[in-house]
Amino acid sequence: MDSDVTEAGQQPTHRRSEDDEGIFATVAVIGAGAMGSGIAQVAAGAGHRVVLADPVIGVAADARERISSSLDRLVGKGRLSRADADATLGRLVASESIHTLPECGLVIEAVPEDLRIKRLLFADLSERQPANTVLATNTSSIDIDAIARDVIDPERVLGLHFFNPPPVMELVEVVHGELTSPAYVEHVTALMRAWGKTPVRCASTPGFIVNxxxxxxxxxxxxxxxxxxxxxxxxxxxxxxxxxxxxxxxxxxxxxxxxxxxxxxxxxxxxxxxxxxxxxxxxxxxxxxxxxxxxxxxxxxxxxxxxxxxxxxxxxxxxxxxxxxxxxxxxxxxxxxxxxxxxxxxxxxxxxxxxxxxxxxxxxxxxxxxxxxxxxxxxxxxxxxxxxxxxxxxxxxxxxxxxxxxxxxxxx
Missing domain, CATH: 1.10.1040.50 (N-(1-d-carboxylethyl)-l-norvaline Dehydrogenase; domain 2)
Structure with missing residues (x-):
């Protein structure tokens, strides 16, 4: 999105359903900038095991520290219990490698808006992750099918466009390309609701809905x-x-x-x-x-x-x-x-x-x-x-x- 909100707010405390436990038990987020760390915080707060990865040494670890501070502020404001904050942080692991992720049900990419980078990353993920791992991009405008061009099983590639900052903003655009399986769209739409978000679905049209x-x-x-x-x-x-x-x-x-x-x-x-x-x-x-x-x-x-x-x-x-x-x-x-x-x-x-x-x-x-x-x-x-x-x-x-x-x- 091209508009920002800057203050973190209530951290959702939704819990995984049995379906989430089986399909999306582990979530990886690649890219530990503001958007990636915010998405990781939301996923961990919703009860998932989360790996936050960034190729630059130290960036993911620093992001985890920022998330810890954000959770502490929420506790201080009475918006989150100490137990929930500790549990959220305990489910979140920082990694300096994007190539050694565990098997995940969902991988969300939040790297810079560069089609070449995203295409290479998704092709690599499709070779390293199981065939039923959903591969999602947080792009705000790049065509989903273009990102999925070199992916094995491209029907599992879709967009999850969060708005900034993810812990606060309720909206998520669930974006499908021409090759995206409707079943994956349904699964991920339900997951976003379980995370306390309001998902809207759209085709991979330039700018999606909002932009x-x-x-x-x-x-x-x-x-x-x-x-x-x-x-x-x-x-x-x-x-x-x-x-x-x-x-x-x-x-x-x-x-x-x-x-x-x-x-x-x-x-x-x-x-x-x-x-x-x-x-x-x-x-x-x-x-x-x-x-x-x-x-x-x-x-x-x-x-x-x-x-x-x-x-x-x-x-x-x-x-x-x-x-x-x-x-x-x-x-x-x-x-x-x-x-x-x-x-x-x-x-x-x-x-x-x-x-x-x-x-x-x-x-x-x-x-x-x-x-x-x-x-x-x-x-x-x-x-x-x-x-x-x-x-x-x-x-x-x-x-x-x-x-x-x-x-x-x-x-x-």
């Missing part, structure tokens, strides 16, 4: 500012105060990191054969080229004081009130919602996820106040279709082409 459907939230705001319609603070105010989003698109991309957000958007764009609907903006490219990446560099769209507060970014409230309710091309809220709904219904129309799972994913993954399908029903799909047609006429070129599902009645 694909969310693209207009960022892209429309950037285009409005590029066109001189409003300044970033005003657009953020409209989306936050009138739309109910927890953060505006500019403050959110500054929080994520402009480079991270651009990389995810570029990945979706390239995987869709550079579809104009997902084209990155020059606005964001210029920020990244200048090294103004957001909060982590002290400046991005906004400039930040030492305590992290934004300096000198006041919204133009009079302008905001004029724009909201006006023509859709200059209304930040209506334009953004129309594009979010259009993207969501198009994904459902292609059969890549259910309407219910799309709404769940967007509420839990990026904390939207409503799911986009729910929003479409509230606004009226016919109204959204008219708004998209108006945008398409104003900005021809394919970005604003309407989904057939807006007018075929299938989601009414």
């Amino acid at each position: 694909r459907v969310a693209r207009p939230f960022y892209g429309e705001a950037q285009r409005l500012v590029e066109a001189g319609v409003a300044d970033p603070a005003t657009v953020d105010w409209v989306l936050r105060e009138r739309g109910g989003f927890p953060m505006g698109p500019f403050e959110l991309t500054d929080f994520i990191g402009q480079d991270v957000n651009l990389a995810v958007g570029t990945s979706v764009w390239e995987q869709t054969d550079r579809d104009e609907r997902y084209a990155p903006t020059d606005f964001q490219r210029r920020l990244v080229e200048a090294g103004t990446l957001g909060r982590k560099t002290g400046s991005g769209v906004y400039t930040y004081a030492a305590d992290g507060t934004v300096e000198g970014a006041e919204p133009d409230l009079a302008l905001a009130e004029r724009l909201v309710g006006g023509p859709v091309a200059t209304d930040p809220l209506a334009r953004t919602l129309a594009m979010l709904v259009n993207e969501a219904v198009d994904l459902v129309h292609r059969g890549e996820a259910s309407a219910e799972d799309v709404d769940i994913a967007m509420r839990l993954g990026v904390r939207y106040p409503r799911g986009p399908i729910e929003w479409g029903r509230e606004i009226g799909f016919d109204v959204v279709a008219a708004q998209i047609a108006e945008l398409d006429a104003a900005f021809p070129g394919g970005r604003y082409r309407p989904s057939p599902a807006l007018s075929d009645g299938s989601l009414a």
